[in-house]
Amino acid sequence: MQAYVKTSRGPGGEIRTVPDPKPGAGEVLVRVRASSVCGTDVHIWTWNEWAQSRVKHVPMIFGHELSGEVIELGPGVKGLSVGDHVSAETHIADGTCYQCRTGKMHICQNVEVLGVDRNGVFAEYAVLPEMNAWKNDPSLDPALASIQEPLGNAVHSLLPEDNIEDLGGKNVLVTGCGPVGLLAIAVARILGARRIFATEVNPVRTRLARTMGADHVYNPLEVGADLARTIVSETEGQGVDVSLEMSGHPSSLRLAFEALTSGGRVSLLGLLDKEASLDFDNAMIFKAARVYGIFGRRMFSTWYQVKGLLARPELRTKMAEIITHRVAIGELPRAMELIQSMQAAKVSLEPRW
Amino acid sequence: MQAYVKTSRGPGGEIRTVPDPKPGAGEVLVRVRASSVCGTDVHIWTWNEWAQSRVKHVPMIFGHELSGEVIELGPGVKGLSVGDHVSAETHIADGTCYQCRTGKMHICQNVEVLGVDRNGVFAEYAVLPEMNAWKNDPSLDPALASIQEPLGNAVHSLLPEDNIEDLGGKNVLVTGCGPVGLLAIAVARILGARRIFATEVNPVRTRLARTMGADHVYNPLEVGADLARTIVSETEGQGVDVSLEMSGHPSSLRLAFEALTSGGRVSLLGLLDKEASLDFDNAMIFKAARVYGIFGRRMFSTWYQVKGLLARPELRTKMAEIITHRVAIGELPRAMELIQSMQAAKVSLEPRW
Amino acid sequence: MQAYVKTSRGPGGEIRTVPDPKPGAGEVLVRVRASSVCGTDVHIWTWNEWAQSRVKHVPMIFGHELSGEVIELGPGVKGLSVGDHVSAETHIADGTCYQCRTGKMHICQNVEVLGVDRNGVFAEYAVLPEMNAWKNDPSLDPALASIQEPLGNAVHSLLPEDNIEDLGGKNVLVTGCGPVGLLAIAVARILGARRIFATEVNPVRTRLARTMGADHVYNPLEVGADLARTIVSETEGQGVDVSLEMSGHPSSLRLAFEALTSGGRVSLLGLLDKEASLDFDNAMIFKAARVYGIFGRRMFSTWYQVKGLLARPELRTKMAEIITHRVAIGELPRAMELIQSMQAAKVSLEPRW
Amino acid sequence: MQAYVKTSRGPGGEIRTVPDPKPGAGEVLVRVRASSVCGTDVHIWTWNEWAQSRVKHVPMIFGHELSGEVIELGPGVKGLSVGDHVSAETHIADGTCYQCRTGKMHICQNVEVLGVDRNGVFAEYAVLPEMNAWKNDPSLDPALASIQEPLGNAVHSLLPEDNIEDLGGKNVLVTGCGPVGLLAIAVARILGARRIFATEVNPVRTRLARTMGADHVYNPLEVGADLARTIVSETEGQGVDVSLEMSGHPSSLRLAFEALTSGGRVSLLGLLDKEASLDFDNAMIFKAARVYGIFGRRMFSTWYQVKGLLARPELRTKMAEIITHRVAIGELPRAMELIQSMQAAKVSLEPRW
DSSP: OEEEEEOSSSSOOEEEEOOOOOOOTTEEEEEEEEEEOOHHHHHHHHTOHHHHHHOOOSSEEOOOEEEEEEEEEOTTOOSOOTTOEEEEOOEEOOSOSTTGGGTOGGGOTTOEEBTTTBOOSSBSEEEEEGGGEEEOOTTSOHHHHHTHHHHHHHHHHHOOSTTSOOOTTOOEEEEOOSHHHHHHHHHHHHTTOSOEEEEOSOHHHHHHHHHHTOSEEEOHHHHGGGHHHHHHHHTTTSOEEEEEEOSOOHHHHHHHHHTEEEEEEEEEOSOOSSOEEEOHIIIIITTTOEEEEOOSOOTTHHHHHHHHHHTSHHHHHHHHHHEEEEEEGGGHHHHHHHHHTTOOSEEEEESOO | OEEEEEOSSSSOOEEEEOOOOOOOTTEEEEEEEEEEOOHHHHHHHHTOHHHHHHOOOSSEEOOOEEEEEEEEEOTTOOSOOTTOEEEEOOEEOOSOSTTGGGTOGGGOTTOEEBTTTBOOSSBSEEEEEGGGEEEOOTTSOHHHHHTHHHHHHHHHHHOOSTTSOOOTTOOEEEEOOSHHHHHHHHHHHHTTOSOEEEEOSOHHHHHHHHHHTOSEEEOHHHHGGGHHHHHHHHTTTSOEEEEEEOSOOHHHHHHHHHTEEEEEEEEEOSOOSSOEEEOHIIIIITTTOEEEEOOSOOTTHHHHHHHHHHTSHHHHHHHHHHEEEEEEGGGHHHHHHHHHTTOOSEEEEESOO | OEEEEEOSSSSOOEEEEOOOOOOOTTEEEEEEEEEEOOHHHHHHHHTOHHHHHHOOOSSEEOOOEEEEEEEEEOTTOOSOOTTOEEEEOOEEOOSOSTTGGGTOGGGOTTOEEBTTTBOOSSBSEEEEEGGGEEEOOTTSOHHHHHTHHHHHHHHHHHOOSSSSOOOTTOOEEEEOOSHHHHHHHHHHHHTTOSOEEEEOSOHHHHHHHHHHTOSEEEOHHHHGGGHHHHHHHHTTTSOEEEEEEOSOOHHHHHHHHHTEEEEEEEEEOSOOSSOEEEOHIIIIITTTOEEEEOOSOOTTHHHHHHHHHHTSHHHHHHHHHHEEEEEEGGGHHHHHHHHHTTOOSEEEEESOO | OEEEEEOSSSSOOEEEEOOOOOOOTTEEEEEEEEEEOOHHHHHHHHTOHHHHHHOOOSSEEOOOEEEEEEEEEOTTOOSOOTTOEEEEOOEEOOSOSTTGGGTOGGGOTTOEEBTTTBOOSSBSEEEEEGGGEEEOOTTSOHHHHHTHHHHHHHHHHHOOSTTSOOOTTOOEEEEOOSHHHHHHHHHHHHTTOSOEEEEOSOHHHHHHHHHHTOSEEEOHHHHGGGHHHHHHHHTTTSOEEEEEEOSOOHHHHHHHHHTEEEEEEEEEOSOOSSOEEEOHIIIIITTTOEEEEOOSOOTTHHHHHHHHHHTSHHHHHHHHHHEEEEEEGGGHHHHHHHHHTTOOSEEEEESOO
């Protein structure tokens, strides 16, 4: 088959013809109908510091967001059939560690990530463990189906636990409007949030943030130090109930706390890549802030919730807007360029080689 | 002032001229701009068994749902000003019992209810403790502002605790589409529910349930014993995640559990008035069901949430639909008749005597 | 091997020589070092109505509580080794249903129970799915290790969800002091409960309830209708914060709610076997009671918690007291008699044939 | 009356004769039977940077932990009587802000602290709002009754919310064994924790930490960088479920996260006084850590829980051990010296002038 392969420990990647994969015990073979590019893929493509230390195996097919059709079942697969349409939960958990056995499989101690630790999905075919193949409504646009995975990140950021206060009538701040931030705004709207504030510097994303339903989108470079005060004053002096930090910028991290009402909660998803400094006394302690580190999506509570939310046409419409570009996978370098230059929000890859 | 007074321990009530009330320490005097009729008021009007045993003081002004304008402050009132627009939290808590001091003021051991235990709001003026006067946006239609209190019941039924799983993408059943049931459907929609099922026998309410956003409204008299099976089959064999029992009928109580997925939750709001029989083993134990008795609204978490949700125009539009009749308070007997004959959902009372 | 077999659809059972079982894929073979008798086993032994309708396969080896040593691994087993000491989680879940995939494996829609739906553990050897074999500290007394499973029921009844208020400084009522009730008292003590009330009619169990740490053990036949009032008055007029209904008697079900403080919670574990009547208005609605149906134990959050609690010597000492009799499995009829005549709390079975 | 007064904006304080205070509306006058010294009092005594910026009013009577007897009621007090024994919740909330009205009075936006914002308790008599006077069992040792307030901090750190997973069978780390840390260890033991790890440099506190029930007390200066690894290895490779950071040291902050299992939770109570640097990616995000800023105690859920826990004699015995010194309030300078030189854990002040 054709596949986009990271061939050497350096920037870029190449289309290669590789042997068709075979599903092992408990696995399924999927024909890729759509994939999409995540920030992680860009890191691997540009071979940044993170990728250099994180990626162990080269050559490796990379990419992890996909939707496809099951075309072959490995031995012992019982819950799926040939012809099923599926997306991938890209975290492959061991199922036996403390976290896996206590309802926290998404933070498995021995997790393997598709397209990072093992061959991924920028290919004609991909192999998935049965457990990681999430069955879709066949009528769902494959491009949307592929970005269910980051949609799951967004839902999980908004609702990090089963038993956490909901968003209905609450004020929300999203710092950073990359694809996950944009999806979070759209979902917060669906979940009944009152006012949604967002920060973003890029004009394409700023426009999309408004389309997703943000009431206010601020450019932190322009508003600067007054931003927290502005948001507090726009919320009757209280600050927001929920902050989602999705940018990975230290100044946004600070803003997420400064704009928060006492007793509010903060979800941290954006990676900072290095140590950051914070006034913990005022940010967290005096405020009795609650903070949730966000990694992956709950397996599979978040996926069921995503499925239920996708039943809402307005969400599907908004997701389609976030896919600013649909390109052939053969043009992956162009997709990378669109993202790096911030012309694109989400780029969907069509299986044309 | 003019007031509708329960003058004797029997059916009905009368308009009387009574002395204008004066606000005591920590109280405010409110000019009533709108009130509305609750089922409780109908019970007091018809003087049913519940009213006979529950109402202690006659003569008494009854009615408890209102919106109005503060026109005088009693000594010590600090948080409100003359001219403020307010609605009433109708449960007056003592503030000192175990429940009040542990965040459960809505189930105060010594609660007094406006229009049941003390003079209510079917009058030109009413006195409220400062704590119970909830400040409204002055631009809010007084008729809508008055029914914030049952809207609070609906929100509290959907979200009985701070830390309870949200409704996003979940399947919901509402048994009984009186005003609170209708409001619950509207709010479930705002909170991102997937599919909403409802039961109702009355055609006016059935139509309104659809307007509120119910996907299916069943007449239990017609569908009968198959109803649970139908709902389970409409939810991919799982049953609903959340049931709200709002009818007070034993058969609906059973349905609320039969249609529930294992591990789902049930809110009980509809009073049954007498003992009811249930197969606890199958309804609750084998299913690991979670059940929440619903009384009042959380003071004042629910009110803040209601305020936030009212910012959504689609909710205000739906609430206006539930107010099927707007009549002068002088025509209270007609309002009672409209409700008892089930021609009306919610009747709003305008201050014309 | 030797095994106790339910040979026909009627009372009793017989020792039979049957072929040694072989572990299949993902299974382990365990040499039984101790087993113990659960109420379920008594039902199957006496072949009561429940057993007649529930048990599908006869002949079948019954019994489900055990501890033993792994002596053979089936293909694909990775997390266990020959020589490991294990106990059994007796609910075999499918791992693929909505419940299993959302952290509620204990209420799997397709659960199979050891010794009820498939061959159990009253035998020299037993086969367990790897996932259901819980690894023990080898120094743990096999008799105690075997009753970890009902200990899990007790812990799960006290703490039905991850995110539920703890027992520290709270008042607790346990109605019914069978083995699970007794274990619940012991655990409530370890978890910092303030006062523990219990009800029981049997003198052996009454004495043990006190040993476990109950402050008051009432005989409901003697105290009667005043019991709720007594408990409320012993808790400064508030009632208990947590009730555990473990008897399956309708009068205890009522007591569990009547003795509850408003906003308190009730766990229902005792099966009532038929419909029961309850005043839902006063029991649940006006009180804003929260009710949790209890089935099994959380897989495997409860087991981890059990493991942690077993580190406390006082709990192990108390568990040893609950094992009132240790008899050879060859004397199973005598064990059944000891339980049915209520001379025993828990009977441990030693592997002597 | 005699009182210890901060007379000028500089180090120290003086005994002065000041007019006896009078209880205003809703207040009670209390004769002080015991008080105790908190770190905050030391800051005010030494007049450190925090005190210089935080304390607004001088001269002011300082001190806030007390127990005493009600000797006079102000107008409108209904729930207390002359002769009642009380302790003080030292945070005086406004009762009207968003936080106060949504069950989070402990983080009131307009909180005033006794002995910081208004006259405190290092005096013969003190005035308390009725709401802040917590009624004690009169048989409770006044010295213990006075330190209920920091005991509340400890309980609140262990259980920051109603609906949070309990401590039963869980591994716990406490970094910093000042009085609150020591009390947290004692309470964790009562709540059924499995293994308790602590860090402390001072030998007096180290010894007390063991007495409280810590299984391991490490000196971070000696163990250094290996400490996290040591704790992880002592917990079967998982790390602790709950970390309490009570030292205010940046290195302990880091340790609290490094020793944490993925998905575990951290309570932050120790003030750091300035910005601190942290690797948020590894500390919080990849680990899906949950973090709770801790300020005060929940009003009054924590107090009820404290009351229930104080019913346990072993807790009272341990608390008595923490009070390493009982001195006359006239010797306050010596008490300050004992604390600053770390010879004392908690110093109780007896009303001898």
